[in-house]
Amino acid sequence: MSSSSAVDVRDLSKVFTRRKGLIHRRRRAALSGVSFTMERGECVAILGQNGSGKSTLVRLLSTLLLADAGTAHVFGHDVFKEPRKVQRLVNRVSVEASFFKKMSAAENLAYAARFYGMGPRETHSKIPVILERVGFPSARRGEAMENLSRGMQQKVALARALLTSPVLLLLDEPTTGLDPRSKQEVQTFIREIRLQHDSTILLCTHDMKEAEDLADRIGLLDRGELLFIEPVGDVKERYAVETLEEAFFAATGRTYEDERTEDDEEREVFA
C-alpha cells in the first residue's frame, strides 16, 4: 500500500449472484481486479455506463459491501477490517437524495449528524450555516422534504455530507436528473468544497463534461474493469481524440449503435 495515498484500492473484485430458478445461480462480476490510488485533496472522476460498476465501487468504499477479493484502504485504514474508522472519514452524496420525507431538512440533518457524535447544541448552530452555504433558503429548513424540489433535496444531501466534515467525499452521480440550473449550482459547490476544504473527492458520473470540468484525473470503468485512470489531456493524447466521448468509444471498442447484451442488463441490476 502506498503510504501517501488517501485512497488505495488493489485488485478489488465483487461478484453478485442471482438465483435463476430453484437450482441455477448466475454470477455477474460487478468489479474485476480494480486498482487505483488517490492523493489527498485530489478529485478523481470515474466514468462509466449504467451497470459499469461505479456504484459498486462507491458502496464498497462506503463499507456497505464486502469485497470478494482485493483490498481497499482509506487514509491507511482497511475498509473491510476497520469499517468504523473509515466511516468517520467518509460521507457520500448519491443520485437519490434519500431522506425521511415527512421530516424537515433540519430534522433529517440532525438525525444524520447524531450518528457522527453531534449533539443538539452543535447541530442547532451548524445546520443553518451549512444550509445557507449550499444555497438552501434558511426559512424552508422546517419544511417537510416531500415538499421540496429535486434540486433542493440534492442541496440538503450535499449539506448532510458536509455537516460531518468528511475527508473523503464520495459523489455517486450527484447531478443526474437535476435541471441545468440546479446542476450548475451543485457543480459550483463541489468546486468550492475543493477550494475551501481539505476533502478528497471521488466523483462517479456518466456526464463526461462534468468529469472533465471537475476532476484532476479521469478513470473509465467498463463492465467492471478499470480501463484507465489518468489526466484528461493524457487520455485524449493516448487515444488521439478530441473528446472524452471519443476516448470512451476508442477504449471500449464499442459504438453507440452496439446493442447492450443480456449480461449488460443483468450487470446494471446488480452493480
Next chain:
Amino acid sequence: MASVDTTFTRRKVLRDELVGLYGVVERNLYLTKRYFLWDLAFLLWTIANTLTIVFISRGVDLAPAARNELATKLLVGGVIWAFLGIIFEIVTETVAWERWEGTIEYTFMAPVSRPVHLIGMGVYAVIYGLVRAAAIFIAVVAFIGLHLPHANYGAAVALLAIASISFIGVGMMTAVLPLISPEKGTQLGFVAQGLMLVVSGVYYPVSVLPSWMQWIAKISPATYALRGNRHQILEGAGLAWADVWPLLVIGAFSIPIGLLVFRAGERYAKRHGKLKRSG
C-alpha cells in the same frame, strides 16, 4: 503522508454512541409527531380489537365477580399482545422503514455501533409501547366498566419494562428479516409475535396447552409477563421474584443472541448487496 487523526478516547467514543442512541430516539419522536393521526387510527383499531376479545367474557354465564376476573385476564392478554406487537414492529423498522425511505445506506455507513442503533430503537419502542398499552388499558376498562380495586399498576409497568429486555432481544432477531427478504421479511416479525404468544397463555392458562407447548412456554418471556401482570392487576401483587428472574435470564441470553443474529444478517446483506434501498 496522508494521515488523518482517527484516534478517539474511550470517553469520546462513549459520548458519541450515546448521542447516536439519542438520535435514534429523537428521529422516532419526529416520525411519531408526523404520523400522529395514522398512529391514532391504529390505536383505535387496537382498542376495538381488544374489546372484541374482552367482550367474550360478557357472553359467558358466570357470577359477576368471576366475569370481572375473566374480562381482566382477557384484557391483560390483549394489552400484552398489542405491546409486543408494537415492540416488534418498531424494532423491525430499524431496517424496513429505512429501506422504504431510501436512507438505509446513509444510516448503515454511519459510525454508530449496531448494538447502540438497535437498542435506541428498542428504548423508543418500550416508551411508545408503554404509553400505548396504558391508553388501551384505560379505554377498555372505561368502556367495559371493569372494577379493579386492588390493581398494582406500578408493579405491572415495572414487570412489563423488565420483560421488554427479552422482547427487544427477540425483536432484534426479527429485525434482520427485512435485510434478507425486503418484500416479506417484515411480515415474518408478526409470525414470531404470534408464535410467542400462542405458547405463553395469552388468553388462557398455559396448563391447557399440550405438554410440549408448555415446555416452550417456559422459555418465552411473555409467559412470565402475562402471569405476573394478571396477579398484579387482579390481586395487587408486587414484583414477584418468580416472574422477574426468568425474565432477566431470558433477557441476558436474548439480547446477545439478537445482536449476533442481526450482525450475521448484516454481513450476509453486505456480501450479497442487499443493503440498499431497492433491495
